[in-house]
Amino acid sequence: xxxxxxxxxxxxxxxxxxxxxxxxxxxxxxxxxxxxxxxxxxxxxxxxxxxxxxxxxxxxxxxxxxxxxxxxxxxxxxxxxxxxxxxxxxxxxxxxxxxxxxxxxxxxxxxxxxxxxxxxxxxxxxxxxxxxxxxxxxxxxxxxxxxxxxxxxxxxxxxxxxxxxxxxxxxxxxxxxxxxxxxxxxxxxxxxxxxxxxxxxxxxxxxxxxxxxxxxxxxxxxxxxxxxxxxxxxxxxxxxxxxxxxxxxxxxxxxxxxxxxxxxxxxxxxxxxxxxxxxxxxxxxxxxxxxxxxxxxxxxxxxxxxxxxxxxxxxxxxxxxxxxxxxxxxxxxxxxxxxxxxxxxxxxxxxxxxxxxxxxxxxxxxxxx
Amino acid sequence: xxxxxxxxxxxxxxxxxxxxxxxxxxxxxxxxxxxxxxxxxxxxxxxxxxxxxxxxxxxxxxxxxxxxxxxxxxxxxxxxxxxxxxxxxxxxxxxxxxxxxxxxxxxxxxxxxxxxxxxxxxxxxxxxxxxxxxxxxxxxxxxxxxxxxxxxxxxxxxxxxxxxxxxxxxxxxxxxxxxxxxxxxxxxxxxxxxxxxxxxxxxxxxxxxxxxxxxxxxxxxxxxxxxxxxxxxxxxxxxxxxxxxxxxxxxxxxxxxxxxxxxxxxxxxxxxxxxxxxxxxxxxxxxxxxxxxxxxxxxxxxxxxxxxxxxxxxxxxxxxxxxxxxxxxxxxxxxxxxxxxxxxxxxxxxxxxxxxxxxxxxxxxxxxx
Numbered sequence: 001x002x003x004x005x006x007x008x009x010x011x012x013x014x015x016x017x018x019x020x021x022x023x024x025x026x027x028x029x030x031x032x033x034x035x036x037x038x039x040x041x042x043x044x045x046x047x048x049x050x051x052x053x054x055x056x057x058x059x060x061x062x063x064x065x066x067x068x069x070x071x072x073x074x075x076x077x078x079x080x081x082x083x084x085x086x087x088x089x090x091x092x093x094x095x096x097x098x099x100x101x102x103x104x105x106x107x108x109x110x111x112x113x114x115x116x117x118x119x120x121x122x123x124x125x126x127x128x129x130x131x132x133x134x135x136x137x138x139x140x141x142x143x144x145x146x147x148x149x150x151x152x153x154x155x156x157x158x159x160x161x162x163x164x165x166x167x168x169x170x171x172x173x174x175x176x177x178x179x180x181x182x183x184x185x186x187x188x189x190x191x192x193x194x195x196x197x198x199x200x201x202x203x204x205x206x207x208x209x210x211x212x213x214x215x216x217x218x219x220x221x222x223x224x225x226x227x228x229x230x231x232x233x234x235x236x237x238x239x240x241x242x243x244x245x246x247x248x249x250x251x252x253x254x255x256x257x258x259x260x261x262x263x264x265x266x267x268x269x270x271x272x273x274x275x276x277x278x279x280x281x282x283x284x285x286x287x288x289x290x291x292x293x294x295x296x297x298x299x300x301x302x303x304x305x306x307x308x309x310x311x312x313x314x315x316x317x318x319x320x321x322x323x324x325x326x327x328x329x330x331x332x333x334x335x336x337x338x339x340x341x342x343x344x345x346x347x348x349x350x351x352x353x354x355x356x357x358x359x360x361x362x363x364x365x366x367x368x369x
Numbered sequence: 370x371x372x373x374x375x376x377x378x379x380x381x382x383x384x385x386x387x388x389x390x391x392x393x394x395x396x397x398x399x400x401x402x403x404x405x406x407x408x409x410x411x412x413x414x415x416x417x418x419x420x421x422x423x424x425x426x427x428x429x430x431x432x433x434x435x436x437x438x439x440x441x442x443x444x445x446x447x448x449x450x451x452x453x454x455x456x457x458x459x460x461x462x463x464x465x466x467x468x469x470x471x472x473x474x475x476x477x478x479x480x481x482x483x484x485x486x487x488x489x490x491x492x493x494x495x496x497x498x499x500x501x502x503x504x505x506x507x508x509x510x511x512x513x514x515x516x517x518x519x520x521x522x523x524x525x526x527x528x529x530x531x532x533x534x535x536x537x538x539x540x541x542x543x544x545x546x547x548x549x550x551x552x553x554x555x556x557x558x559x560x561x562x563x564x565x566x567x568x569x570x571x572x573x574x575x576x577x578x579x580x581x582x583x584x585x586x587x588x589x590x591x592x593x594x595x596x597x598x599x600x601x602x603x604x605x606x607x608x609x610x611x612x613x614x615x616x617x618x619x620x621x622x623x624x625x626x627x628x629x630x631x632x633x634x635x636x637x638x639x640x641x642x643x644x645x646x647x648x649x650x651x652x653x654x655x656x657x658x659x660x661x662x663x664x665x666x667x668x669x670x671x672x673x674x675x676x677x678x679x680x681x682x683x684x685x686x687x688x689x690x691x692x693x694x695x696x697x698x699x700x701x702x703x704x705x706x707x708x709x710x711x712x713x714x715x716x717x718x719x720x721x722x723x724x725x726x727x728x729x730x731x732x733x734x735x736x737x738x
Contacts, residue, residue, distance in 0.1 A: 015413055023407035030399045030612070038392035042580035044384055072441060076606045104604050211411035213611035235473050237445045241610030242582035243399070 008319040009345065009353045014148060014208070014295040017344045020264055021211050025256050026247055033246030041246040047071075047233035048226070049218070050245035056252055057218055061202075066223040071233055071240050074176060074205040074217030078141070079105045080236070081201060081219065084228035085172065086111055086138055093137040095123050097298070097328030097337055099148045099176065102141055104327075113330040116140075118147075120289050122154025125161040132169045139172045144192060146179040146294020149328045149339035153292060156189050163195040176203045178217075179294035181261055184269035186292040193220070201225065206248050208295065209261060214244035267343075272297070274347035275340060278354035283361065295343050301336035305365050308334060313367070314360035320353060377688040378714065378722045383517060383577070383664040386713045389633055390580050394625050395616055402615030410615040416440075416602035417595065418587070419614035425621055426587055430571075435592040440602055440609050443545060443574040443586030447510070448474045449605070450570060450588065453597035454541065455480055455507055462506040464492050466667070466706055468517045468545065469696030471510055482699040485509075487516075489658050491523025494530040501538045508541045513561060514549040515663025518697045518708035522661060525558050532564040545572045547586075548663035550630055553638035555661040562589070570594065575617050577664065578630060583613035636712075641666070643716035644709060647723035652730065664712050670705035674734050677703060682736070683729035689722060 033041060041050070048054060049070025058068040071077045082092070088110030094103065096115025106113050114135050117127040123142065131137060140162070144154040154162070166173045175192045193200040205217035219229060233240065251257055275297050276290055285302035301310060307325040314320035325334030338357070342350060402410060410419070417423060418439025427437040440446045451461070457479030463472065465484025475482050483504050486496040492511065500506060509531070513523040523531070535542045544561045562569040574586035588598060602609065620626055644666050645659055654671035670679060676694040683689035694703030707726070711719060 013413070018408045018412070021408060021411040023403055023411060026407070026411060026612075027400050027403045030403070031396050034392055034396045034399070038395070039387045039390060040582070042390040042392060042395060042582040043387070044382070044576075044581045072606050072610060073608075079605065101604070101607065108604060207413075212413045213409070213411040213608060215606060215608060215610045235470070235477060236448065236605075237441050237584060238470065239442075239582060239584060241441060241584045241613055243395075243613050243616065244610055247612065 006319045008321060009349060009356065010321045011340055011353055011357070012321055012323045014341045015344050016208065016212065017267075020267060020343070022256070022260055025251065026211065029247045029250035029254070029256070030243065033243075033250045037246055041242040043242075045239045045242055047230045047238070047240060049240055050242055050249060053245050053249040053252070056249060061220055063220060064223075067220055067226060069219045069221070069226045069229050069233070070245055071217055071219070072215045072237065073207065074178060074203040074219070075101050075105060076236075077203055077217055077219040077229065078102060078174065078176070079109070080229040080232040081174065081221070081225070082106060082109050082111060082139065083232050084225065091135040091137040093128065093131050093135070093140045094330060095142055095147065096330060097149050097325075098141065098330070099143055100327030102176070103330055106141075115330040118150060118152060120152065122152060122158035123162060125158065125165060128162060128165050132165060132171075136169075137171060139174060140166055141174045141176065142192070143176045143179075145177055145189070146182065146291050146296070147298075148179070148294075149296050149323075149337075150289070150298030151291030151294055151296045152289055152298070153189060159189065159192060159195055163192060166199055167196060172199055172201060174201045174203060178205045178208050180204070181209060182264060182268065182295070183293035184265055184272055198222070209257065209264070210248065210251060214247060215241055216244050216248045270347055271342045271345065271350060274350040275342040275354065278351045282354050282358035286361075295341050297340045297342060299338045299340055301338060301361055302365070303336075305336055305361050307336055307338055309364040309367065310338065310357070310360050313364045314357060317363065318356040318360050320356040320360060322357075375688045377690060378718060378725065379690045380709055380722055380726070381690055381692045383710045384713050385577065385581065386636075389636060389712070391625070391629055394620065395580065398616045398619035398623070398625070399612065402612075402619045406615055410611040412611075414608045414611055416599045416607070416609060418609055419611055419618060422614050422618040422621070425618060430589055432589060433592075436589055436595060438588045438590070438595045438598050438602070439614055440586055440588070441584045441606065442576065443547060443572040443588070444470050444474060445605075446572055446586055446588040446598065447471060447543065447545070448478070449598040449601040450543065450590070450594070451475060451478050451480060451508065452601050453594065460504040460506040462497065462500050462504070462509045463699060464511055464516065465699060466518050466694075466697035467510065467699070468512055471545070472696070472699055475510075484699040487519055487521060489521065491521060491527035492531060494527065494534060497531060497534050501534060501540075505538075506540060508543060509535055510543045510545065511561070512545045512548075514546055514558070515551065515660050515665070517548070517663070518665050518692075518706075519658070519667030520660030520663055520665045521658055521667070522558060528558065528561060528564055532561060535568055536565055539568075541568055541570060543570045543572060547574045547577050549573070550578060551633060551637065551664070552662035553634055553641055567591070578626065578633070579617065579620060583616060584610055585613050585617045639716055640711045640714065640719060643719040644711040644723065647720045651723050651727035655730075664710050666709045666711060668707045668709055670707060670730055671734070672705070674705055674730050676705055676707055678733040678736065679707065679726070679729050682733045683726060686732065687725040687729050689725040689729060
C-alpha cells in the first residue's frame with residue numbers, strides 16, 4: 001500500500017466532461033433566443049414546450065407537432081407517461097440490468113417492475129415472452145442503443161422479435177434513446193418506432209448531446225398521449241424551463257448540434273477505445289461487450305468477485321468510486337456487474353482507473369476466499 | 370347586441386404583462402452567469418439547486434444554506450414537500466377559496482383536502498379549530514400575503530391565533546409567499562415563520578418578481594426536510610434548470626431585483642386602483658376587499674348571480690374570459706366567487722373588462738329569474 005496521495009477517480013454516473021460543454025455557443029444562442037423570443041421565453045407557456053422547438057423536433061422526426069412534447073429532461077417525461085397510462089399495481093417490464101432512475105420513477109408510481117434478461121445483443125425474447133405470460137406487463141421500457149448501463153445495442157433481429165411480442169401482447173414499448181446519436185463505429189439499427197409505430201413512445205434528451213444542466217428532453221408519442229402528458233406536466237410545474245428550450249432551439253436551428261455531435265464523437269471514441277484496451281490488459285478474466293457508442297461499458301466481474309465488495313475496496317483502498325450496481329437490477333441483486341462510464345475521463349485517467357479497478361477486484365476476491 | 374368586433378379580454382390567471390419582463394437584463398445576467406459559472410450551469414448538479422443562489426437566498430432569509438432548496442417553481446416544491454411528509458389519505462387543510470394548483474398537487478398525492486373559511490382578514494381560526502378537531506390535518510397550506518385568489522392579507526392577530534392552533538395540533542404550516550414583496554400600500558405583516566419557526570415551511574418563487582418562464586422557486590424548511598425534498602427532486606428531474614438559476618443569481622447579486630420590484634410596484638399599483646374604481650362604479654352590488662398588493666381582487670358577485678353562469682355569458686356575449694372558479698374551492702362549489710387578476714391589463718382595459726363583467730352579471734341574473 002502506498003502513502004502517496006492519489007486523486008480520487010469517479011466511475012459513477014454518465015456525466016459529460018467539462019470540455020464537452022459548448023459554453024460560448026450556449027451564451028450566443030441564449031442572447032439570440034431572448035432577442036427574438038424574449039417575451040415568450042420569460043412568460044408562462046403551455047406545458048407542451050416552446051412551440052418553435054417542438055415544431056423543429058417534430059419536423060426532424062417526420063411527425064406533426066402535436067405528437068411531440070418538450071419537458072425538463074426525459075426521466076420526468078417517462079414519469080408523466082407512466083402516470084397517465086398506468087395505475088398502481090400495474091407491471092412494467094424493463095431490461096435486466098436497466099437505467100436505475102427509470103426503475104425509481106416506476107416504483108414512485110406504485111408500479112411493479114419486472115426484469116427481462118439481457119443478452120449480448122439485447123433483451124432475450126424468450127425471457128420477455130415468459131414475463132408477458134406470467135405478469136401481463138402493460139409497458140416495456142428499453143434503451144436499445146448503447147444501453148445504460150451495459151452499452152449493448154439491441155440487434156435488428158432482436159428488435160423484430162421483441163416488437164412482435166409487444167404487438168401481440170398489446171403493450172406499449174418505450175424506447176429511450178439519449179445516446180443514439182453518439183455512435184462511434186458501425187451502422188444505426190432501425191428504431192423500434194419504425195418497426196411498431198403505433199405502440200412505441202420515444203424519449204430522448206439534449207443532456208448527452210448538448211448539456212445536462214439545460215434539462216431539455218422530449219417525448220414522441222401519439223397526440224392523445226401527448227395531451228395527457230402535457231396535462232400532468234402542467235399540474236407538476238405549470239410551464240417547463242423556457243430559457244433552456246430557447247437555447248436548444250437556437251442551437252439546433254443554427255446547425256450547431258450537428259457540429260457538436262461531430263466534436264463529441266471525436267472526443268469520446270478514443271476514450272471508449274482506451275477503456276476497452278485497459279480492460280483487455282488489466283481485467284482479462286472479466287467479460288464485457290464492446291459498445292459502438294454511448295457512455296458506458298458494462299463489465300461482468302470474474303467468477304467469485306462481488307460488485308458491492310469490489311466497490312468498497314475500490315473506494316477505501318484505491319481512490320476509485322463506482323456506482324451502486326444494485327440499482328440497475330429490479331430485484332436488487334447486482335451479482336458481478338459494474339457500469340463503467342468512459343466519457344468524463346481522458347485516456348490516461350481511464351488507464352489508471354481500470355488498473356485500480358483490477359487491483360480492487362483482486363483484493364476483493366482474495367478477501368472472499 | 371353589437372356586431373362590432375371587440376378584442377377578447379382575459380381575466381383568468383395571474384400572468385405578468387410583457388412590459389414587466391426585464392428581457393435585456395436577463396440577457397446580460399445570462400451572459401455573465403455563463404462566463405462565470407458555465408461549467409457548473411451546463412452540468413448535472415445536486416437537486417438542492419445552484420449553490421451560489423442557494424447561499425444568497427439563505428443569507429437573505431438569515432438561515433444556513435442547508436435550510437433552503439431551489440427548484441423549478443414553488444408548486445413542484447410543494448409537491449415534493451407533501452410527498453415526503455405525508456401519506457395517501459392524510460388530510461391537508463387549505464383556505465377556502467385557495468390556490469387551485471395547490472389543491473391539484475395535494476390530490477395527485479392522494480391527500481384529502483379540507484377547506485377553512487376565509488374572512489376579510491384571513492382564515493377563520495374557529496373554522497380551523499373545527500377542521501383540526503374533525504379531520505386531524507397534518508398540514509395547513511396558506512397564502513398569507515395578497516392571497517391567491519382573494520387578495521386577502523391575513524392580519525397579525527389572525528396569524529397569531531392560527532399559529533397557536535397549529536402549534537397545539539403539532540401540524541406543519543406551509544406559507545406560500547410569492548406576492549409578499551409586491552406590496553403597493555400599507556405595512557408588511559410578520560410572516561408565520563417568525564411566529565412559529567419550528568413548524569413553518571416557506572415557499573416562494575421568482576415568477577411574479579422576475580419572470581415566470583425561468584421557473585425558479587425556493588423552499589425554506591429545516592435541513593432534514595430539505596434533504597428529503599432534494600432526494601425526491603433528484604428522483605423527479607435529476608437536476609433543476611440550472612441556466613435559469615444562474616440568471617436569477619446574477620439578477621439578485623447585482624441588485625436588479627430591488628430595482629425591478631420598484632418598477633413592478635409602480636406598474637401594478639395604478640392597475641389595482643383602476644380595478645377597485647371600476648368595481649365601485651360598475652358592480653356596486655358586489656363585495657370585495659381592497660388588497661394592498663399582489664395580483665388579484667377576489668369578487669363576490671351579488672346575491673342571485675352564479676359564477677359559472679356569469680363566466681359563460683361573459684365568454685359568449687362579451688368577449689371576457691374568466692377562470693373556472695370551482696377550482697379554488699376544495700368542495701368544488703364556486704358559489705358567487707370570481708378571481709380578478711389586475712396586473713396584465715392596463716387601466717383602460719381594466720375599465721372595459723369590469724364593464725363587460727357587470728353586463729355579464731346583469732344578464733346572467735336576468736336569465737336566472
